[in-house]
Amino acid sequence: MPASLSSHRLRSGLVAIGVVLLTAAGSCDAPPSPPTATQAAPADAPYREKARPVAERVADLMGRMTLDDKLGQMTQAERKSATTDDITQYRLGSILSGGGSTPRPNNAEGWTEMVDAFQRAALATPLGIPMLYGVDAVHGHNNVSGATVFPHNIGLGATRDPALVQQIGRATAEEVAGTGAHWTFAPCLCVARDDRWGRTYESFGERPEIASAMTTVITGLQGEQLGGPASILATAKHFLGDGGTSGGKDQGDTKISDAELRAVHLPPYQAAIKRGVGSVMVSYSSFNGDKVHGSKYLITDLLKGELGFTGFVVSDWNGIDQIDGADRLSAEDVRAAVNAGVDMAMVPDHWADFIELLREEVRAGRVTQERIDDANRRILTKKFELGLFEKPLTDRSLAATVGSDAHRALARTAVAKSQVLLKNSALARGVSERSEGAPQGAPGNSGRVLPLAKAGNKIFVAGKSADNIGNQSGGWTITWQGESGETTRGTTILQGIREAVAPSSSVTYDASGNGIGKGFKVAVAVIGEKPYAEFEGDRPDGVVLDPDDLAMLSRLRASGVPIVVVLVSGRPMDVGAQLSGWDALLASWLPGTEGAGVADVLFGMVKPGGKLPVTWPRDGRQPANGGDALFPFGFGLTY
Ligand code: GLC
DSSP: OOSSOOHHHHHHHHHHHHHHHHHHTTSSSOOOOOOOOOOOOOTTOGGGOTTSOHHHHHHHHHHHOOHHHHHHHTEEEETTTOOHHHHHHHTOOEEEOOTTOOOSSOSHHHHHHHHHHHHHHHHTSTTOOOOEEEEOOSSBSTTSTTOOBOOOHHHHHHHTOHHHHHHHHHHHHHHHHTTTOOEEOOOBOOOOOOTTSTTGGGSSOSSHHHHHHTTHHHHHHHOSSTTSTTOOBOEEEEETTGGGOGGGOTTOEEOOOHHHIIIIISHHHHHHHHTTOOEEEEOSSEETTEEGGGOHIIIIIIIIIISOOOSEEEOOTTGGGGTTSSSSOOHHHHHHHHHHTOOBEEOSSTHHHHHHHHHHHHHTTSSOHHHHHHHHHHHHHHHHHHTTTTOOSOOGGGGGGTTOHHHHHHHHHHHHHHOEEEEEOBOOSSSBTTBSSOOOOOTTOOSBSOSOOSSSOEEEEESTTTTOHHHHHOSSBSBSSOOSSSOSSOBOHHHHHHHHSOTTOEEEEOTTOTTOOTTOSEEEEEEEOOOOOGGGGOOTTOOBOOHHHHHHHHHHHHHTOOEEEEEEOSSOOBOTTTGGGOSEEEEOOOOOSBTHHHHHHHTTSSOOOOOOSSOEESSSOSOOTTSSEEEOTTOOBOO
């Protein structure tokens, strides 16, 4: 839950103010007592020998580590809350950028300078253990200005193309590694069962088999094995049942049987483990009232035991704090999380508290040394496998991949393949039902509204998301929540339409639809949702069209011109009452920076092939999941 303020954040902000006051009184968040000294290791220590088996290197290194070294390895701080001196002094094992937490300049150079400075601080510790820098690169390296932003997962689920998704993972890894980061908190393998959930778009769909198939992205991100060219650590998240909460409430309670949890939400993790995913992030949600962050049954017995996961488990952003029911990090929280099987704690601000509290728990025997050693063994194994001890600093040759033409071309292909054509009305012979002169059909046009003719056409484009990179990219883009407007470099859907038409055609744009009239052959209305992330996107009362879109649509309808609706949204929206007035409907999802991919389908350069990854409910009623559908799971038309 990174950087931008919201009501939730405001509460946290007040807590933070309280903490500052308390710290002044010396009662919490005081700097941890200085760690015990560690004997520096000789240059030829076995753990420094690349040729040795990783297990031997880990054993040798751990034999040299003090308890404080080990506690530091289990601690992940946010970049704004820890200095390079902190990293060296407290031997922090990882630093993260929360969503939107970016250096200045926010480009490959700025990121590389930042990450390498943190890394040098880690290498300055007595044992020189490199740190892991983690980011949410969930649809490309989306924090970085100018990076390629790919379609969000729900659109990739509509492609049903695991090989394409693996390529996207590879491209994302190159851009992440090109900025110096080593680890992405992706893919989200959530199985979204209620579209009122604000994270539905982070899901590949409502059935586990899609997410399982798309774990190919992990191979793209990590490579066939960790440590290869541009290999970064992937994270299967959020374990377990995040998409199954009652009412789609983010961080809510998943009240289902163990059998349903295993049948619906577990299979993607089995597939991810088979692909060697290096880390798993715990879900904020609860399972039948028990916080997953404190669940030894789910994290240790099921994930590490039954499934045999040998990577490491990271908690979610302050997720540990919630275990005891109060929002503040407590000794009980720390004990419960680490004993449940959390190996690395994402404690963005209160990392000092975490170290103090965990040290006390170990000294009191409430957390065993074996558990601390198991956590360190898991973390250090991934660091060795990633090659961080040999190549701790950024490979600057990869900076050129950030936002590259090749990656943008791949993204444009993915956008086109993710489009789902839900309606495409036939035009009355010669003319459309309601206006002069049907759109000149494109070659192969079957006398229907789509595909649009490139030549001799007179196209009116409207809608808040027609010329809006921010809207078409959605949340987790440049900032945590994302935002409307020209937030990064890319091609809007309108620009894609303008590029597609021949000189004999004209394209007129007005977001509100003012100026529409009978002289136009077709109107393209690009509507849907504004960006959001996590709980900010929860819609407990349903997912409905906003008044601006409705007002614009009625303006278009009054003109009698055929209407093609392009829906830019993170999930199905309640369109039942409007659909009969639309001549075509294209579900575009959240396509990212390459909006020309939408135009490729509108003009028939690419035939629509996307299939719904979710049930589209008839009256917006949730959860749908195969119920009474306006459009059923798997539906999609073509030309
Ligand atoms: C967030 C999200 C998680 C993300 C983490 C770090 O709250 O739940 O998906 O990886 O914090 O930004």
